[in-house]
Amino acid sequence: MKYIYYPGCSLEGSAVEYDGSTRALMAELGDELIDIEDWNCCGATAAEPMSELLSFVLPARNIALAEKIKEAGDILVPCSACYLNLKKVMVERDLDEKLSNRIDEVLAVDDLSIKGTRQVRHLLDVLAHDIGAAKISDRVVNPLEGLKVAPYYGCQCLRPYGGFDDPEEPTTMTPLIEACGATVFPWNSAANCCGASGMNTKREVSGQLVKNILMDARGADAIVTVCPMCQMNLEGFQKSVSKGTNEDLSITVLYLPQLLGLAMGLSAEAIMLHKNLAVAETFLEAL
């Protein structure tokens, strides 16, 4: 299938391996990604505290640009924060005509407008429902047998709108992980909050959330994520949140397309494993 691809800013920087592994995986599966030229930042969680209208306008511009592309296809978004921001525009403009008009009034400055012709889809939704575990399973050449993988969904791909998974007890990653030959590690933190940008401004608080998640993951071989913010918080602060716990909380943290790619025989270079901040030696040996 064809998808209009919105990577978002993190995937050009700190999450470059999420971009690389998504592109490599989709190419391997025979799906085409069409880039939106001149896309802009979705506003992340930073636009909303500054201006509610701006938090709608920034993602709306990308949707308007995507609508101008001739090919048919949903908008595919790997980053959960970007996904929610784009999705929010589509949901809320349908509910609030005044808001919809205001968004178009601003976009008119760039000769753009939204017609509402495209669906916004998270990468996890596309992998689970368009592609499906059966197709992944058919392509697995390197089954990850014996590997215990903790699926971490975080918040913004699930809530508040739900849609493709249960917003409290998500399960869409289960068949995908099992298709790789790995085992799903049972835990209670799959849909918990990682603290998001609080790791920058309120680390004494958000660090607790990260610590709780990592404590809960003890016994797993890897955590798998679908969001650059979650990934950074879980992989980047393992040593500092371990302090005072008498525990070694270091664990391998991968993006979901990296895990699927490994099982499907893509090389470590192709899925950019060298860019991850937390990959244990034991994990590499097990491969």
Add this chain to the structure above:
Amino acid sequence: MITTTHIKELLSTCMQCGTCTASCPNAFAMDMPPRKLWRLVLMDRTEDIFNSTTFSLCSTCYFCTLRCPRGLPLTRVMSLLKEQAFKAKSPGYKKGTAFYGSFMESVRRHGRVRESEFMTLYFMAMKNPLLPLEFAGIGLKLMKKNKVAIQLPSRADESNLDRLFQKVKEIEEKP
């Protein structure tokens, strides 16, 4: 001028059940629970609202919004309170204002956020020479992986979103 009148309407049917507080992952660190914050908004206790750290600790996980039995947009209310604190330069929200403001400044200049420019702008806005040390660990890890480079803030380029920012401001300031 800080106002919460437009926010009050969104909370008018709150029945003070506390599902929000029980669902909030950050409630343990707040000086008052979210349930109480809604009550203060309904009572126009502006000073108490913005003297509290509660709204600034919202990490937008949307559990309260999802579970509220009245269906109130509670995460949106938290963001609207942040917006008021941001616009009024509320002293208790200095870090949030500097952080989000620096992020959006980089977006305004280039259309996309440049992670290291944004952090430099943030350090400059906070004027605390020790602050960068808090980020030394993660910064070095990212630099070692060649994911970020030291980058000084640069002027707006052609892809900047200034036109959109200006138009948003114009609409918001319309009486």
